Amino acid sequence: MSDEEHHASSFVLFLLNLKRTLGQLVSSKPRERDEAVKQHPVVEQYAADVVDFSSQYGRDYGLCYTAENLKGPHRIYPRYGDFAEAFVTRTYGIWWDLAPSACEPFQRVATRNTSSDFIDILFKKMVFPNKLEIYETFNPGSTVRILAAQVNHEEDSALRWKVLWEGMPQCAPAVPRVYSPQLDRCDFVTSLIRIEFSHRHLSYYTSLDAVRLLGSAETPDPHEMPDPHETPDPHETDGLDRDNNSCAVRGGGGGGGGDGPARRSAYETRRGDDCRSLVDMPEEVIQYIISFFDILDLCRVAQTCRTLCKHCYDAQQFTELDLQPYWHMITDAALAGLAGRCHLMRRLSLSWCGPYHNLTEAGFVRFLQSCGGNLTCLRLASCTEYVTNSSLKIIVDVCPGLTELDVRCCGRLGDEGFAEIARASRLQRLNLYRTAVRTSEAALIVRNCVHLEMLNFDSCSQIANFHEVAVAIAENLRELKCLNVCRVKSVGNNSLVVIAQTCGAALLELDVGWCVEVSSRDGCLVNLARRCPRLRALYLTSIRTINDRDLQAFAAHCRDLEQLDILGSMGVTPIAVAGVLLECTQLKLLDVSYCTCIEFIDVHRWRQMYPEVTIQKSFKNI
Amino acid sequence: MQSVVKYGRYIVRALSGVAVAEVPVKHFRLVSAASGVAKDKGVKATVAALTVRRNVNGDDAHFIASNRVSDVLGVADGVGGWHNYGVDPSQFSSYLMSTCERLVEQGTFSPQFPVEIIATSYQELLENKVPIIGSSTVCIVVLDRRNHTIYTANLGDSGCLVVREGKVVHRSEDQQHYFNTPFQLALAPPDQDGLVLSDSPHSAERSAFDVEEGDLIIVATDGLFDNMSDDLICEELSKLTDRRLESMQRTARSLVEIAHELSRDPDYVSPFSLHARANGINLTGGKPDDITVVLASVTLND
Numbered sequence: 001m002s003d004e005e006h007h008a009s010s011f012v013l014f015l016l017n018l019k020r021t022l023g024q025l026v027s028s029k030p031r032e033r034d035e036a037v038k039q040h041p042v043v044e045q046y047a048a049d050v051v052d053f054s055s056q057y058g059r060d061y062g063l064c065y066t067a068e069n070l071k072g073p074h075r076i077y078p079r080y081g082d083f084a085e086a087f088v089t090r091t092y093g094i095w096w097d098l099a100p101s102a103c104e105p106f107q108r109v110a111t112r113n114t115s116s117d118f119i120d121i122l123f124k125k126m127v128f129p130n131k132l133e134i135y136e137t138f139n140p141g142s143t144v145r146i147l148a149a150q151v152n153h154e155e156d157s158a159l160r161w162k163v164l165w166e167g168m169p170q171c172a173p174a175v176p177r178v179y180s181p182q183l184d185r186c187d188f189v190t191s192l193i194r195i196e197f198s199h200r201h202l203s204y205y206t207s208l209d210a211v212r213l214l215g216s217a218e219t220p221d222p223h224e225m226p227d228p229h230e231t232p233d234p235h236e237t238d239g240l241d242r243d244n245n246s247c248a249v250r251g252g253g254g255g256g257g258g259d260g261p262a263r264r265s266a267y268e269t270r271r272g273d274d275c276r277s278l279v280d281m282p283e284e285v286i287q288y289i290i291s292f293f294d295i296l297d298l299c300r301v302a303q304t305c306r307t308l309c310k311h312c313y314d315a316q317q318f319t320e321l322d323l324q325p326y327w328h329m330i331t332d333a334a335l336a337g338l339a340g341r342c343h344l345m346r347r348l349s350l351s352w353c354g355p356y357h358n359l360t361e362a363g364f365v366r367f368l369q370s371c372g373g374n375l376t377c378l379r380l381a382s383c384t385e386y387v388t389n390s391s392l393k394i395i396v397d398v399c400p401g402l403t404e405l406d407v408r409c410c411g412r413l414g415d416e417g418f419a420e421i422a423r424a425s426r427l428q429r430l431n432l433y434r435t436a437v438r439t440s441e442a443a444l445i446v447r448n449c450v451h452l453e454m455l456n457f458d459s460c461s462q463i464a465n466f467h468e469v470a471v472a473i474a475e476n477l478r479e480l481k482c483l484n485v486c487r488v489k490s491v492g493n494n495s496l497v498v499i500a501q502t503c504g505a506a507l508l509e510l511d512v513g514w515c516v517e518v519s520s521r522d523g524c525l526v527n528l529a530r531r532c533p534r535l536r537a538l539y540l541t542s543i544r545t546i547n548d549r550d551l552q553a554f555a556a557h558c559r560d561l562e563q564l565d566i567l568g569s570m571g572v573t574p575i576a577v578a579g580v581l582l583e584c585t586q587l588k589l590l591d592v593s594y595c596t597c598i599e600f601i602d603v604h605r606w607r608q609m610y611p612e613v614t615i616q617k618s619f620k621n622i
Numbered sequence: 623m624q625s626v627v628k629y630g631r632y633i634v635r636a637l638s639g640v641a642v643a644e645v646p647v648k649h650f651r652l653v654s655a656a657s658g659v660a661k662d663k664g665v666k667a668t669v670a671a672l673t674v675r676r677n678v679n680g681d682d683a684h685f686i687a688s689n690r691v692s693d694v695l696g697v698a699d700g701v702g703g704w705h706n707y708g709v710d711p712s713q714f715s716s717y718l719m720s721t722c723e724r725l726v727e728q729g730t731f732s733p734q735f736p737v738e739i740i741a742t743s744y745q746e747l748l749e750n751k752v753p754i755i756g757s758s759t760v761c762i763v764v765l766d767r768r769n770h771t772i773y774t775a776n777l778g779d780s781g782c783l784v785v786r787e788g789k790v791v792h793r794s795e796d797q798q799h800y801f802n803t804p805f806q807l808a809l810a811p812p813d814q815d816g817l818v819l820s821d822s823p824h825s826a827e828r829s830a831f832d833v834e835e836g837d838l839i840i841v842a843t844d845g846l847f848d849n850m851s852d853d854l855i856c857e858e859l860s861k862l863t864d865r866r867l868e869s870m871q872r873t874a875r876s877l878v879e880i881a882h883e884l885s886r887d888p889d890y891v892s893p894f895s896l897h898a899r900a901n902g903i904n905l906t907g908g909k910p911d912d913i914t915v916v917l918a919s920v921t922l923n924d
Contacts, residue, residue, distance in 0.1 A: 063724050064749040072727070084750045085724065516748055520812070544753050545812040568753050570812055594751050618751065 081620030127215030138207035332363030504531030513541030680912030714756025757808030845913030
């Protein structure tokens with residue numbers, strides 16, 4: 001971006017924010033103002049590239065609602081609304097957790113607010129970040145964590161991630177805003193920032209317009225900065241700084257390291273007084289109590305004394321391991337450390353863990369080989385680095401009992417990898433969102449994994465002939481409950497007919513949003529309604545041809561409908577929608593955004609008549 | 623997926639500050655100005671609150687964009703007949719143009735194939751949550767900065783001209799099904815599917831032309847070409863003495879004003895009326911229409 005553009009955009013921004021800026025200046029203390037003047041020249045830059053992300057509403061290589069839209073200066077701000085030029089995440093609110101396809105949560109819940117999405121943004125110049133501005137243009141308030149990556153100059157060594165800010169999701173008013181939380185001091189230069197979002201509390205999709213990083217190219221204050229060569233190796237750091245690798249990293253052999261002689265004697269003295277303590281409780285009770293700790297706490301408690309250490313390192317505590325909230329701490333060494341306690345592990349989530357080579361394929365495979373034998377559930381969302389064709393072969397070999405596999409956004413998986421998945425014949429749940437699976441491999445998986453109940457092909461744009469897959473589904477998957485083929489271009493009416501005919505009776509959830517070939521023609525959707533009486537969630541997003549006849553059929557046959565999305569329909573009239581609201585008594589979510597015949601006044605009336613139904617109608621302000 | 627393909631394991635190396643050095647080449651660029659007027663200025667009701675209103679004149683829309691390797695100009699003329707269906711015709715053209723603009727800014731196209739810009743943008747209209755209805759002609763000109771060539775794609779009766787030293791040295795061809803019914807891109811409402819005239823983006827007429835420093839490029843909707851002959855346009859352009867942006871803007875505006883003036887003259891023998899007579903229709907006077915002109919000059923980048 002040229003300097004002119006920089007200045008122009010910052011000037012516009014300045015004008016727009018003039019009132020607020022003035023207000024802040026008046027309220028800020030004089031000392032702060034002086035400091036602002038004294039600081040080094042600030043480099044202001046918008047995102048140069050989007051390197052990785054966990055989900056997006058739009059399709060890959062598209063322009064509408066994609067993560068790439070975060071690149072460059074803001075286009076929408078200060079307008080507010082549902083603009084196609086923004087980055088929009090794939091989900092919002094609790095609806096996907098309530099749907100039949102929802103994942104079973106892990107037993108041990110992280111105490112920090114877990115993020116649902118992330119985006120990695122690369123900037124052109126390396127700076128010491130001191131401010132990050134996030135332009136939110138629709139349903140703001142989802143940012144929960146900001147991290148910066150520190151590069152070790154030796155190639156192929158691990159990135160160190162530092163949490164610059166962490167906080168609760170915000171209940172913000174429905175106006176555009178530039179969110180810039182107070183960042184922690186950062187003692188290294190960076191150009192890679194990860195922003196994490198949690199949008200479970202939001203009432204509709206959130207939109208982000210741009211991200212701007214402000215920072216100085218020079219050290220903020222050279223006197224206070226440690227020599228970069230003396231920065232302690234995170235692997236050897238003592239203590240439990242939340243931004244450093246935790247004790248979870250360190251090996252099982254040296255566990256309970258804090259148990260020094262002084263502390264032991266004090267403990268024994270008290271014991272001598274016949275004073276009942278925590279550790280005198282029955283083992284089952286202790287086990288039960290510590291089962292409520294999150295992983296980090298478990299590791300901290302393990303450092304207090306030998307008895308608790310024994311309990312905390314008990315393999316029973318590691319039957320379910322969700323490392324996604326701690327993704328930035330996970331390295332090969334961290335997994336090696338955990339391996340000793342995980343031989344009873346049944347469910348594992350390494351989603352987001354070890355990006356950019358922090359976790360290598362070798363490290364992952366070693367961990368799996370030592371303690372993956374009992375795994376039934378394996379979640380590996382956005383684990384691009386080590387979910388490869390070869391590691392997938394090992395996964396399938398090592399974990400014969402696998403019933404759930406999630407390889408969302410694992411872009412390095414190729415044909416051989418998917419063929420390996422087909423060997424995991426006991427799979428019941430498979431998520432292939434944004435992967436490069438192709439027709440023949442998708443069909444192969446469906447033919448071999450006949451127990452599949454939940455199948456997610458969302459945004460699998462490489463499936464060139466979905467009908468072949470549909471026929472295989474109809475022939476093999478008698479237990480299919482949830483099918484997601486959103487944005488699979490080759491899905492047509494014929495595929496829907498075939499699937500509805502044989503799987504319809506069992507089907508609970510169907511997402512055919514943005515399948516441009518699907519239409520209301522030939523009574524396809526009426527037929528779908530008749531064949532699928534148990535449907536609880538139905539996404540017909542942007543199927544423009546849906547008409548009243550289709551809706552009447554859904555109202556008549558699908559009485560269990562809880563979620564219905566007919567966004568962008570051009571033929572549906574308020575009468576038919578009112579019919580659905582009346583007949584489908586279980587309805588909780590209805591999205592009628594951009595339906596050309598439905599006015600805000602209709603929605604307003606329905607909201608009053610059916611307060612238990614969340615009725616969505618999106619909008620844009622100019 | 624795309625990000626992963628792009629970066630993969632090389633992210634660490636990229637972060638270490640190894641930047642790709644750009645080779646400095648002396649290349650051409652465009653200094654561009656745009657102007658336009660709506661047919662019924664002020665009369666038109668603001669129907670569609672949902673559309674992008676930037677760079678729109680009546681049912682016309684245009685864009686000027688550039689990236690590292692190319693400068694791109696485009697105009698689109700929304701087909702007015704959609705008023706009868708309660709659809710704002712400028713919605714289609716303005717979305718098409720703004721999508722083209724974003725495509726250019728992202729730089730994910732080859733300058734040699736402007737038709738691909740049209741095709742991709744047309745596909746992208748389907749990806750919008752807003753159901754976009756309408757049809758439009760479109761003309762796109764791309765200057766490839768490296769080889770000093772313009773590549774054009776023209777679908778319908780908008781067009782482009784290259785003027786060198788007061789003479790038209792290159793022009794795009796009109797594409798019409800029959801008189802006053804140009805080729806057009808279209809997205810029809812469900813009940814009209816198949817009944818609406820709709821041409822493939824790939825049926826666009828394409829051309830390539832080597833430009834020189836000082837050449838003037840005009841990309842405009844039929845509102846200009848139906849009311850001003852080439853000679854008249856060249857005459858107006860000859861008044862342009864320098865290539866500064868302000869002068870370009872002035873000239874673009876005066877072209878629009880002259881065309882607008884002539885379009886309202888009932889006795890003027892316009893190119894449109896000549897064309898009509900050639901088709902056996904007795905018409906005189908100008909053709910009142912939305913007029914959009916994008917004027918660009920080829921200059922040496924320094």
